[in-house]
Amino acid sequence: MPVLTAHDLHKAFGPQTILDGVTVTIRTGERVGLVGLNGSGKSTLARILAGVEQPDSGTISRRRGAEIGVLSQDPVFEPSDTARDVVLAGLSAWHAAKARHDEVSRALAAGSGDAEALLAEQAEAAADVERLGGWDMMHRVDAIIGHVGVTRPDAPMSVLSGGDRRRVALARLLVSRPALAVLDEPSNHLDVETVEWLERYLVEEHPGALLLITHDRYLLDRVVERTLEIDKGKVYSYDGGYEEYLEQKAERLALEARTESNRQNFLRTELEWLRRQPKARTGKQKARIQRAETTKAAPPPKAERTAQLSVESVRTGKTILELKKLGLAVDGKWLVRGLDFSLTKGERVGIVGRNGTGKTTMLRAILGQLEAGADGAALSDADGPTMEGEVVLGKNTSVAYFDQHRSGLDLEKSIFENIAGSHTRVEVGGRSMDVRSYLERFLFDPNKARQPVGSLSGGERARVALAKMLTQSVNVIILDEPTNDLDVMTLAALEEMLIELDGSALVVTHDRWFLNRVATSILAFEGGGRVVRYAGNYDAYREQRAHTAAEAEAEAAARAAKLQAAEPRPAQAAAKPAARAGDKPKLTFAERTELEGIVGRIDAAEQKVAELEAKLADPTLYASRGADVAGLLSELDREKQEAARLVSRWEELETKREAAGKG
Known part of the structure; x- marks a missing residue:
C-alpha cells in the first residue's frame, strides 16, 4: 500500500526547469534512496513530497493519517x-x-x-x-x-x-517514528561510528518508509531497497542500492546510446533517399518525409556530465610531514599525547574517530594554527587548544586545505570572484585557463558564474571551495570532511584525483566508501588519547580491529580461567623448597614483586569493568547524565584493555616462575 503517490509534478525557478513531469510512489515501509547532481532538484523534490513546498502543477496523495517527518539540511529551532x-x-x-x-x-x-x-x-x-x-x-x-x-x-x-x-x-525525527521519514544528508557532521549506528537503526528499528538523500554510498548500498535518480528534470527508478543503481544506469545509458545510433542511421538513410527523389511527391513519399522530419527534430539524449578535477603537484622530498611527540588538549583535557607520525610521498591517510577526539585539532596543528612553546613545551592559543611537541614539514612541502565549514568562501561574492577575484583567467596545471571554462570542470553552467555563492546549495558551495583549492600548486592535500554535501559524481572525480595525486593526502571523513577507494592507511583516534595507525583502507582497518578484539577476548577468557585454576595457595607457597645455591633465578626481584601483586591488580581491573558495565546498564544514566555515555564507553574500552594486558603479563610471569621451579 502506498504511503505517498505523486503524479506529473512540475517545478521551475525562473527559466530553469527542476521537475518535468515527475511521478513517484513510495510504499509503506519501503526504503528509497534519492541521488543526483548538486542542484538537480533532490531537496526540492523531497520538500514537495513532504508538503513543505508546493509544485507548480501535479498532484500528491498521502495515506490518510500518515505522518511525514523531515530532516532538512538547515533545521530551525527556538533558541x-x-x-x-x-x-x-x-x-x-x-x-x-x-x-x-x-x-x-x-x-x-x-x-x-x-x-x-x-x-x-x-x-x-x-x-x-x-x-x-x-x-x-x-x-x-x-x-x-x-x-x-x-x-x-x-x-x-x-x-x-x-x-x-x-x-x-x-x-x-528518529524518536518520532513517522510513517515516512525524509532524510536530507543525515550523515553530515556525524562520525563513522555514529553513521554505522544510524545504518543499523534505519534497517532494523525504523518502522516506517524512508526517503534518503545522501552522498554516503555505503549508507545507500546497505539501507535502501530502491534508488531514484533525478536527472535533467526527470526521475528514473532502479531496484536495489547504490551498486545495483550503477549497474542499471549503465544499461540505461547504453540503451540510450544505441537508440541514438539507430536514429542517426535512420536519418542518414532517409536523407540519402530524399536526395535521389524527384520534387513531385506521392502520398507515401510525403509520409516518409514526415517521419524523417519528426525523427530529425527529436532531441538527442544529453551527454552525462562528469566533474574533471586535477591539481598541479610540486616536487618534494620523501618525507613530507612529521609529528614528534604531539600532544593536543582542549579545555584542559588531553585528547592526544605523545603522537609520533610521518607522512611520505604517495601516502593517503584516512583519519577516523568519534567527534571530539582531536582529529580537526590535529589538522590545525599541522597547518600552523596552533603553536607549542620552547622545546615543544605545552602552550595554549587564544582559542583554547593546547599543543605540545613538534610539527615538522619537509623541504618544499606545500599544503592545500579544504575545511569542513567552507570558511574560505565569501558568500557575498560570485562564484567567479571567489575563484579569480577581478581576473578573467586562472593558472591551472601550469597553463592559463578562462575562468568559465575552468568552472565547467566542476559542473557549473558558465551562465551562472556571476551568481552569489550565498545563494548556492551546500553541494554547490563545496564544489566552489574545491575549485578554489585546486588552483594551487601543492604536494599535500588536507581534506576535513570533504564529502559533506557533494554529489556522488563529484565524489568519484575527487577520488580519482587523489588516487592519481603525485603527492600525499590527509583526509578526515565519515565516508567509508571514499576511504575504501582512497586510503592507503587509516589513522584511528580511538579515545582516551589513543591514536593507532592501521595499514590498508577502511575495510582492512575494521577487519584488523575486529580480529584484535576477538583475540583479546579469547585470550582474556583463557587466561582468566587459567589464573583461577593455577592461583597458588599460601600453604603451597610455604611448602616450596628453597632454591639451591647454584641455581640461577629466572625471576628478578622486581618481577617476583610484580607477580605477587598482579592478581590483586587483575581483580581491581575486572571490578572496574563490572562497575562501568553496571553504570551503562542503568536506564537512569541516559535520563540524568546522557552526555556522560560516550566518555563511559571509552573508559570501559580502556579498562577492558588494561585487564587483558594484566592477565597477559601474569601468564608471562607465571610461565617463567614455573620454568624456574622445574630447574
Missing part, C-alpha cells in the same frame, strides 16, 4: 529550547497514543461505557504506543540522544554548533 526539549517534542504522537490508552484504561477500571468497545479502543491505542516506540520510549529517547552524538542535551539550542543542531534534529 531558548534545550536539545532535550527539541528531541522530546518529537514524541507528540507517542504522548497522544499513551494518553488515549491511559484514558480508556481509566474508563474500563471505572466500569463506565461499553466494555467491549473500550477494550477494542484500548488494544488499538496500545498498538499505536508499540508502533511509536513502546512503553519504555523515554529511556530509548535518551539512548538515541547519546547514539547520535548529542553531548550537551541540556544546553540551549542558541549555543550549539551547526553540526550539533543537525544531530538534535536527527534525534527528534
